[in-house]
Ligand SMILES: CC(C)[C@H](C(=O)O)[C@@H](O)C(=O)O
């Protein structure tokens with residue numbers, strides 16, 4: 001029986017809708033296992049810009065630092081996407097949060113629930129048994145290097161950077177995880193062209209010497225993008241840089257049937273942040289049809305990683321499993337064979353999960 | 358009846374094996390249509406390093422400049438991949454060739470032959486009818502910016518750069534192509550984070566005004582990596598930066614069933630270069646089992662684009678189609694239902710193609 005303070009940071013678009021469901025799941029877990037979870041809320045993204053002029057107010061950051069875990073939704077708004085010259089952008093809030101909280105390791109488990117084997121565009125016989133854990137580096141690379149314009153604005157540049165130390169700490173996290181799994185690690189880079197990737201490969205090769213029990217391979221990012229679809233079962237733990245991780249994990253969502261099923265944990269020096277890997281999805285915002293399971297599974301990761309509550313975490317995951325076994329589907333994971341009365345909206349899907357906790 | 362001079366640049370690994378087949382196809386076309394094709398050979402990559410110490414000797418470059426088209430294989434060797442500190446690398450030859458010949462537009466058509474509908478790991482009902490033409494920018498981005506180490510070698514950096522002019526010229530090529538196809542163009546970037554992408558989006562938005570008949574969308578690279586697998590038919594022409602194009606086209610190879618089926622054309626100011634998108638594949642080099650069809654289809658692109666020989670090009674493509682219809686398969690596109698006597702090696706596959714020209 002523990003007392004924990006959780007900061008809810010819904011952000012933009014469907015972030016609001018799905019974190020509301022995730023919070024109910026956390027509440028139910030607290031009640032069932034006799035914990036006390038207290039909550040506060042904070043602003044980030046477009047809603048923060050509208051309210052305060054900045055995408056991550058100091059007050060939000062302060063609250064994050066003072067909580068035991070951050071339960072986050074999504075940021076983004078089409079308004080900024082269509083205006084490449086916008087100076088203030090929702091995503092800056094997300095990047096600042098990652099940097100300020102030192103969240104250098106982004107864990108993205110790609111796990112296919114048995115019931116969703118048919119929901120993917122990839123053939124079931126290719127997918128069955130696929131289970132990948134991505135470690136995406138989250139506070140370096142081209143995301144955080146200097147960027148700007150020169151030649152009167154006619155040339156744009158972005159600097160990608162990695163230090164030995166940055167690569168080493170994420171590599172260690174990935175190797176440690178591989179030890180608790182199938183003991184296979186794939187490090188992804190573009191060392192045949194890029195200098196940051198050559199440093200990356202050098203450091204991973206060195207760290208590997210400390211983990212002789214883990215089988216290591218190095219793949220180029222282009223080959224990996226292909227192999228993830230061709231043969232997803234060949235991967236166990238994958239570790240890669242910020243930008244490559246961004247691309248490859250979105251791609252890998254298709255292994256799990258839908259982006260709407262994928263949770264993530266961002267951890268580092270202080271408070272951990274838990275969020276769906278999907279974005280704010282303004283095309284479906286307000287319709288009540290978003291899949292809340294990525295947020296629910298993010299709550300499970302929060303319980304496990306930040307609170308060390310394994311049993312509670314598994315209670316959430318097995319509730320999701322039961323809902324899927326009962327045949328309930330949100331739109332993104334429904335197919336032609338799903339009966340109409342089994343296709344549920346965001347809240348109804350959440351209610352089903354709560355029933356099984 | 359034309360006289361043309363073709364430079365064969367086999368490069369490394371299976372590049373040698375597949376270009377040999379491609380050259381025979383060019384020969385047969387010349388004989389059948391009454392053209393005179395003359396040939397020379399040049400070194401690039403690991404074989405060039407071994408012979409001359411550099412990955413692209415001046416003599417090779419000179420020969421490229423003086424030919425009507427370059428028919429290229431692949432570069433690469435595991436020796437360098439395992440040694441991130443190697444100073445001289447086969448890939449430098451490829452990059453230098455692209456830069457020196459001004460090959461700023463890399464066309465990668467992703468076309469699924471009907472007979473290979475079942476060969477992909479993606480479900481046939483998702484794939485049927487998919488037909489994408491990628492325009493990958495090829496002489497800018499993080500590939501060609503300054504790169505190096507600082508802080509006593511403890512920090513690595515790579516600079517990505519794009520000028521307005523560079524984006525404009527590739528965008529125009531892509532829009533022109535969209536006009537001859539389904540009039541849909543998807544521009545891919547990461548404008549929510551990266552400055553070069555913001556310039557990219559700005560310029561594509563501007564060029565789009567000149568092509569009001571083409572329907573344009575802008576997608577983030579992470580979302581695109583997902584959508585290519587989820588719904589490949591939504592794409593017609595895709596235009597993107599060098600690094601994103603590298604990753605996305607390898608991924609998209611799964612739409613065509615195998616990387617062994619994908620040809621590419623690199624064009625720009627001077628001589629065009631035609632090559633499979635696959636690499637040197639040292640794991641299967643010397644075994645005679647590489648799929649030669651990517652090289653054969655690269656010959657088709659060469660005939661069409663550099664020589665304006667539409668009929669000749671189509672003769673090659675339809676020969677490939679017939680070979681597949683006859684049930685012949687290289688290993689990469691064979692499956693459990695392929696009879697053993699229909700699985701052919703590199704040369705035998707090539708012989709079948711020649712039979713139908
Ligand atoms: C919104 C965007 C800045 C972000 C990223 O690129 O990291 C998102 O795609 C993610 O993966 O969390």
Ligand SMILES: CC(C)[C@H](C(=O)O)[C@@H](O)C(=O)O
Nearest residue numbers: 192193222432433448451603
């Ligand atoms: C070999 C490598 C440098 C090259 C690239 O990254 O451009 C290859 O992957 C390609 O796509 O042609």
